[in-house]
Amino acid sequence: MEKIRAVNVTKIFTSHPQRALTLLEQGLSKDEIFSQTGQAVGLVKVSFDVGEGEILVVMGLSGSGKSTLIRCINRLIEPTQGQIFIDGNDITSLDHRALLELRRRKFGMVFQHFALFPQRNIINNVEYGLEIQQMDKLFRRDKARQALKLVGLEGWEAAMPNQLSGGMQQRVGLARALAVDPDILLMDEAFSALDPLIRGDMQNELMSLQARMKKTILFITHDLDEALKIGNRVVLMKDGQVVQIGTPEEILTTPANDYVKRFVENVDKSKILTARSILTEINLFAYLEDQPRDILHKMQTNKVASLFVVKRDNTLLGIVLAEVTRQAVERGDKTIANITESQVPTVITTTPLIQLIRVLAKWPWPIPVVDKENKLQGMIVNQRVLKALTKGGE
Amino acid sequence: MENSSVSADKWHYLTDKLPLDKEIDRLIDFLTEHFAFLTKAISKYLETVIEISTQGLMSLPPWLVITIFAILAWRLAGRHVGIFTILGLGLLWNLRLWEPTMETLILVVVATIIAIIIGIPFGVWSALSPMAYRIIMPILDFMQTMPAFVYLIPAIPFFGLGAVSAMFATVIFAVPPAIRLTCLGIKQVPKELIEAADAFGSTRWQKLFKLQLPLAIPTIMAGINQTIMLALSMVVIAAMIGAGGLGSEVWKAIQRLEPGKGFEAGIAIVILAMILDRITQKIGKQNSPER
Ligand SMILES: Nc1ncnc2c1ncn2[C@@H]1O[C@H](COP(=O)(O)OP(=O)(O)OP(=O)(O)O)[C@@H](O)[C@H]1O
Ligand SMILES: [Mg+2]
Numbered sequence: 001m002e003k004i005r006a007v008n009v010t011k012i013f014t015s016h017p018q019r020a021l022t023l024l025e026q027g028l029s030k031d032e033i034f035s036q037t038g039q040a041v042g043l044v045k046v047s048f049d050v051g052e053g054e055i056l057v058v059m060g061l062s063g064s065g066k067s068t069l070i071r072c073i074n075r076l077i078e079p080t081q082g083q084i085f086i087d088g089n090d091i092t093s094l095d096h097r098a099l100l101e102l103r104r105r106k107f108g109m110v111f112q113h114f115a116l117f118p119q120r121n122i123i124n125n126v127e128y129g130l131e132i133q134q135m136d137k138l139f140r141r142d143k144a145r146q147a148l149k150l151v152g153l154e155g156w157e158a159a160m161p162n163q164l165s166g167g168m169q170q171r172v173g174l175a176r177a178l179a180v181d182p183d184i185l186l187m188d189e190a191f192s193a194l195d196p197l198i199r200g201d202m203q204n205e206l207m208s209l210q211a212r213m214k215k216t217i218l219f220i221t222h223d224l225d226e227a228l229k230i231g232n233r234v235v236l237m238k239d240g241q242v243v244q245i246g247t248p249e250e251i252l253t254t255p256a257n258d259y260v261k262r263f264v265e266n267v268d269k270s271k272i273l274t275a276r277s278i279l280t281e282i283n284l285f286a287y288l289e290d291q292p293r294d295i296l297h298k299m300q301t302n303k304v305a306s307l308f309v310v311k312r313d314n315t316l317l318g319i320v321l322a323e324v325t326r327q328a329v330e331r332g333d334k335t336i337a338n339i340t341e342s343q344v345p346t347v348i349t350t351t352p353l354i355q356l357i358r359v360l361a362k363w364p365w366p367i368p369v370v371d372k373e374n375k376l377q378g379m380i381v382n383q384r385v386l387k388a389l390t391k392g393g394e
Numbered sequence: 395m396e397n398s399s400v401s402a403d404k405w406h407y408l409t410d411k412l413p414l415d416k417e418i419d420r421l422i423d424f425l426t427e428h429f430a431f432l433t434k435a436i437s438k439y440l441e442t443v444i445e446i447s448t449q450g451l452m453s454l455p456p457w458l459v460i461t462i463f464a465i466l467a468w469r470l471a472g473r474h475v476g477i478f479t480i481l482g483l484g485l486l487w488n489l490r491l492w493e494p495t496m497e498t499l500i501l502v503v504v505a506t507i508i509a510i511i512i513g514i515p516f517g518v519w520s521a522l523s524p525m526a527y528r529i530i531m532p533i534l535d536f537m538q539t540m541p542a543f544v545y546l547i548p549a550i551p552f553f554g555l556g557a558v559s560a561m562f563a564t565v566i567f568a569v570p571p572a573i574r575l576t577c578l579g580i581k582q583v584p585k586e587l588i589e590a591a592d593a594f595g596s597t598r599w600q601k602l603f604k605l606q607l608p609l610a611i612p613t614i615m616a617g618i619n620q621t622i623m624l625a626l627s628m629v630v631i632a633a634m635i636g637a638g639g640l641g642s643e644v645w646k647a648i649q650r651l652e653p654g655k656g657f658e659a660g661i662a663i664v665i666l667a668m669i670l671d672r673i674t675q676k677i678g679k680q681n682s683p684e685r
Binding site: 071074076100101102103104107109111113115117118119128129131132133180186 | 586589590591592594595600609
C-alpha cells in the first residue's frame, strides 16, 4: 500500500472558497482568480503518492505551492478540497484529537530555518516530540541521545541552539524529527538555508541515513539538482499544479513540456543520467564459432570498425576489431579465438554518465553495457554521450 | 438639567444635557449595593494581608531588612544593584522615612502581584483570541487615558477610605502594561516555531506552557517592570484617599508648604523605583534566549 496518497488536493487561502473554486473549474489561472476575487490559490488538484521507504521530492520555484502542499499532508494547512490518505486512511476528516495523535505517531518535520526552540538546549529540543507525548524521562533522554548520535552531534547536548552553526542546527532539527521514530519525514527546504558545501554533505548524510532507516520521505526543494540527486521520484510543480511526476532520469530524458525542458537545460546531467538512457541497441554480433572471413564481411557491409563477441546466450566474451580481423583473414585463421580482445571495460545499466566519460576517455571503441550475468544489453558510443550532455536528454 | 448647571452657551437651550454623570453614579450605586458583600470581603481580606505584611516587615530591625534586600538584589541583579540597595535604603532610614517606605513597598508589591495575576491571563487570552483582543485593547486604552484620580472616586464607595481603595485604583491603573506586553510577547513568538510545535502534535496548552510563555518571559518582565513603576506612581496619588506611606509624606509637605520635606519623600520614591526597576529588568534579561 502507498504510505501517502494525495488525491485532487486543492487549497484556496480564504474561508469562502466557493467563487474561486468555480472560477478554477472554468479553467482560469491563479493570477486571474487572484485579480478577480483577491483570493490566493495555493494548490490546484494535486495528486501523487509516495511508496513506503521512498524519497519523493517536490520541486518548484518560489510560490509554486510546495510549502502549502507539505503542510496539507499533516494538516498544518487545511486543504480546501481533496483527500489525503496516510496508510490508506483518509485523514482529512479526523477531529482535532485524532489529528494530534496522528502527528505524534506518524510524522517528523524538518523546517527550512530549523525552527529550533531557542530557550531549550539541544537535548531538550530533540526531546520535544517525546516530551509532549509524556514519555518517561529516562526513556526520552535515551532516545534523544540516540538521535543526536545518528546525526553526529554527540557531546552537544547542553549547548544552546544559537551557539551552533547552521549546518549543526539543521542536524538538530533532523534529530528532533527522528527522535520520535516517525514513519514519515516531512522536510520543507531543509537544506536550502545551508551553504553549498555543507548542503552537499547533508544531502549525502540524509541518503546514507535513509539507506539504513527506510523512512518514507517527502522532501521539498527549489533546487532541481538537489531534487534529482536525492529523489527516487520527483514531482515538478508550477503555480500550484503538478507539471510532471517521474524518476530523475525520466524528467531529464522525457520532459513533459517546454517548462520542464527549460528547467532541465542547465542541470548537470552527468551525475543523473545513466548508461540505460543513452545505450544503443546492438543487432550485429560476432559469435565465437564465426570465421574471421565472415566477420570481416559483416563489418564491411555494415561499415563498423568493431564487433562484440558473444556466446549464443548473449554472454559477453570480448571485442574484435576490423584491423585485426583483416590480418587474421590474410593469415588464414579459421577461428576468432586469437583475435578476440577480452580485456574490455564494461559498464552496467545504472552506471552514471560521469563514470562513462572516464571510461570513454581511455577506450576508443564502443563500451559494452552488461547486466549482472555479464549478458550484453547494448553499447555506449561516444556521440550519444556528448549529445545527452549538451541537449535535454535525447 | 439646565437649572442645575448654569450654561454660558446660549444654544444649550436646544438640547437637554445627557445625564451621563447621573447614569454612571447610578451604575456605581447599583454595583455598591449589590456587590457590597463581595467588595467588603475582598476589602477585609486585603486589609489583613496588607496589615500583617506591614507589621511583619516593621517588626524586623531595619538593618536586617536592608541586608535581606541587598542580598536579594545582589543575587537577582548583580553586585552594583546590591550596593545601591544598601546605600539607598540606608539613606531612607537615616531620613526617618523607614516606616512610610515599607508601607509603600508593601502596597506596590501587593498591587503588582494582583496586577500580574489578572494581567497575564488576560494578556494570554487577548493574544490567542482575536475576538478577545478586539474587546480588551480598547478597554485598556480607556483605562490608560482616564486620569488616574478618577479611579479613586468610585473606589471609596466600594472599599471605603484607606489602603484597599488605594490598592484597587492602583491595580486598575497599573494592569494595562502587564496585559499588553504579555499579549505582545506571545504574539511575537515566530510562526515557524508555533508550526514546529504543532507538527509534533502539541496541544494548545503544551504550546502555551512549553513554547509561548517561556519565549514571552522577557517581554512579560518588561510589562511587569512598567506595572511596578505605574503602581509606584499611583500609590503616591492614592495617598489622597488615605493610603499612607511615602505618598502621604508628600501630601503633608504640600499642605504645610515644606518643599524640603517634600523632596525627601520624593527622593525616597525615586530610590525605591530604581531598586525595583533594576531588579525586574535584570530578571527579564536573564530569561531571554539571546543572553
Ligand atoms: N497564509 C497564506 N495566505 C494567503 N496566501 C498564501 C498563504 N500561504 C501561501 N500563500 C500563497 O500560496 C502560494 C504558494 O505559497 P507557498 O508558500 O506554498 O510557496 P512555496 O513553493 O513554498 O514557495 P517558497 O519557495 O518561496 O517557499 C503563494 O502564491 C503564496 O502567496
Ligand atoms: Mg516554501
